[in-house]
Every structure is written in C-alpha cells, then in structure tokens.
Amino acid sequence: MAIDRNYVLYHYTPNLPCAILLAVLFALTTVLHLYQRIKAHSKYFNPFIVGGIFQVVGYGARAGSHFNTDSTLLYAIQSLLILLAPTLYAASIYMVLGRIITFLHGEHLSYIPVKWMTKVFVAGDVLSFILQAAGGGIMTNGSKNTVKIGEWVIVAGLCVQIVFFGAFVITSLIFHVKIIRSPTTASERFMSKRGSLWPPRDWRGLLFACYSASVLILVRSVYRLVEFVQGNDGYVISHEVFLYVFDAAMMFSVMVVMNVFHPSFVLSKDNIGFL
Structure with a gap:
C-alpha cells in the first residue's frame, strides 16, 4: 500500500489520550449493545454492533498512528473504519422503523409499503457503504490525482447517505x-x-x-461532506478537533441513545403478547 509522497496523511500528530479514550468508550457501549442483542435475540441490531467494533478498532489504530504518523496501514484502518461505521448504524435504524410500524399494526399509515421499506432504505445504505469503502480504498492506494478521485467517490457516498437518511426521517415523521x-x-x-x-x-x-x-448521523455526514469537498489541504481535515466534535462525539452519542432506548424494550415477545 503506497501513497504519493506529496500526499500528507496527517496535518498533525493524532492525539493519543483522545484516541484511547474513544476506543475505550466505544468498547464499553459496544459490549453493552452485544449483551442487549444476545438477551433480546435482536438480530436486526447486528450491523449496529459491527459498527461499534469498527469504531473501537478505528480509534485503536488512530492511537497507534500517534507513534507512527507515516504508517499507511494504520492510516487506512482508522480512516476507513471510522468513516464506514455510521452506515452500519443506519442499517439497523432503518430496520427498526419497519418493525415499529408492523408492531403497532400501522401498515396502512405508512406511505411506503412496509414490505419494501427496509429493503429500499437498506439498499441505499449498502450503496452508500460501497461508495465510501471504494473511495477510501482509492485514497489509500494511489497518486495525488487518484486520491482526489477517491475523495469525490466518498462525497458521492455521503450524498447518498444524506438523501436516504432525509427520506427516512420524513417517512418516520409522516x-x-x-x-x-x-x-x-x-x-x-x-x-x-x-x-x-x-x-x-x-x-x-x-x-x-x-x-x-x-439527526446526529446527518450532522456527522454533513461534516464529512465538507471535509472531503475541501480535500486533503482543507481547513477541516487539518484540525483534529473537528473529528472528535462532529464525528466521534456524535457517533458515541448515537450508540448511547440506542443503549438507553434499545428497541428490545419495545419490540419484545412480552409486549407482542400484551398487544
């Protein structure tokens, strides 16, 4: 794996305490999600848990980058996994809405047929995942010109994510x-x-x-969109604080919110019996 020597991996030395703290925090909430998933047999939350694992490994690699800022392997691991984790969160959240509608016998109140809802939104999420993964792969494997192509492929993936998330929020609100x-x-x-x-x-x-x-994932996606539109020489990517404020904090909050309001508290066999 090689990057053009003119391409700067980091415009700073990754903050070690912050990376370790985030890896630990994501590990804690991921373990709790795993426990909740096993206890409730909520298979639809498997992607969410994988997203948490991505974050743990990603910030672990970022901590390693503190000691070796020239390592393209560590850079690729942390960049790709932190970038892709939210698409996995989104997949589980999309599946929850369809289950809520079915659970409440409200299929007639949804303007998108429930049998298509999860398939449509998850398909959009998969497309977003593929584009972002492909773009990230191009960025970590090419010349300066190829890196620029990778950035725009990621931008396309983020745009797809924003469009489908916007449609999802509108569907939920209706x-x-x-x-x-x-x-x-x-x-x-x-x-x-x-x-x-x-x-x-x-x-x-x-x-x-x-x-x-x-909303948290949308804010994070807009931040990432700005980052990649500006490019490797942009202001946003050159300042590490943006990553921790608009990505790490947002995604950790997503995981904690879904810990507190885990779907299994509602979508359980006991409640189905009650209804």
Whole structure:
C-alpha cells in the first residue's frame, strides 16, 4: 500500500489520550449493545454492533498512528473504519422503523409499503457503504490525482447517505403524525400501559431515539461532506478537533441513545403478547 509522497496523511500528530479514550468508550457501549442483542435475540441490531467494533478498532489504530504518523496501514484502518461505521448504524435504524410500524399494526399509515421499506432504505445504505469503502480504498492506494478521485467517490457516498437518511426521517415523521391522529388499538393500549412518563419507554420513545440518532448521523455526514469537498489541504481535515466534535462525539452519542432506548424494550415477545 503506497501513497504519493506529496500526499500528507496527517496535518498533525493524532492525539493519543483522545484516541484511547474513544476506543475505550466505544468498547464499553459496544459490549453493552452485544449483551442487549444476545438477551433480546435482536438480530436486526447486528450491523449496529459491527459498527461499534469498527469504531473501537478505528480509534485503536488512530492511537497507534500517534507513534507512527507515516504508517499507511494504520492510516487506512482508522480512516476507513471510522468513516464506514455510521452506515452500519443506519442499517439497523432503518430496520427498526419497519418493525415499529408492523408492531403497532400501522401498515396502512405508512406511505411506503412496509414490505419494501427496509429493503429500499437498506439498499441505499449498502450503496452508500460501497461508495465510501471504494473511495477510501482509492485514497489509500494511489497518486495525488487518484486520491482526489477517491475523495469525490466518498462525497458521492455521503450524498447518498444524506438523501436516504432525509427520506427516512420524513417517512418516520409522516407515520408518527398519522398514528397520533389515527391511533391503532395496539398503539393506544401500549400508551395506556406505559403511562405518560417522559421520556416514554414505549414506541414513542423508540421513535424519538431513532430521530435523535438520525439527526446526529446527518450532522456527522454533513461534516464529512465538507471535509472531503475541501480535500486533503482543507481547513477541516487539518484540525483534529473537528473529528472528535462532529464525528466521534456524535457517533458515541448515537450508540448511547440506542443503549438507553434499545428497541428490545419495545419490540419484545412480552409486549407482542400484551398487544
């Protein structure tokens, strides 16, 4: 693996304490997600857990880069895994919405047929993943001109991610408004069972958790879009603080939000029996 010598891997020495701290924090929340997934048999959250593993390995490699800023291997590992993790979070979040709609018997309230919903959004997510992975691979394997091509391929992948996430949020909001105006028997029973506490530990809380995660990922994607549009000589990529504020903190928050409002709290066999 070789990069043009004129291509600068880092415009700074990666911060060791921050990288270690993020690796540890992501490890903790990922382990909790793994426990929740095993306990609830929530297979649809497997991509989310893999995304957490990507973050742990990515920031671990970034910590290693502190001691060897010229290592293209460490650079490629941390760059690709940290870049791709949010697409895996998105895949699980997309699958949750379809399950919420089916769970509440609200298929008639969704403007996208539920049988197609997960397939459409996950397909867009897969396309985004492929484009970003391909772009990252090109960036870590070429000349200065090829690196520029890789950056624009990543930009295309991020644009796909933003478009599909925007459509997902709109789809969620439309369903949310409709089920409030025309509640199903299942949704009414669930609310009466759980009461009016805030934040609600029912389908409403789960939807708000999905909104929160989506907004955080959207903000992070816009940051990445700006970073790659500016290129390797841009202001954003030259300052490490942006990575930790607009990527690491955002994605850690996504994982914690979904720990607190894990879908299994709602989409469980016990609740299906109740409804």
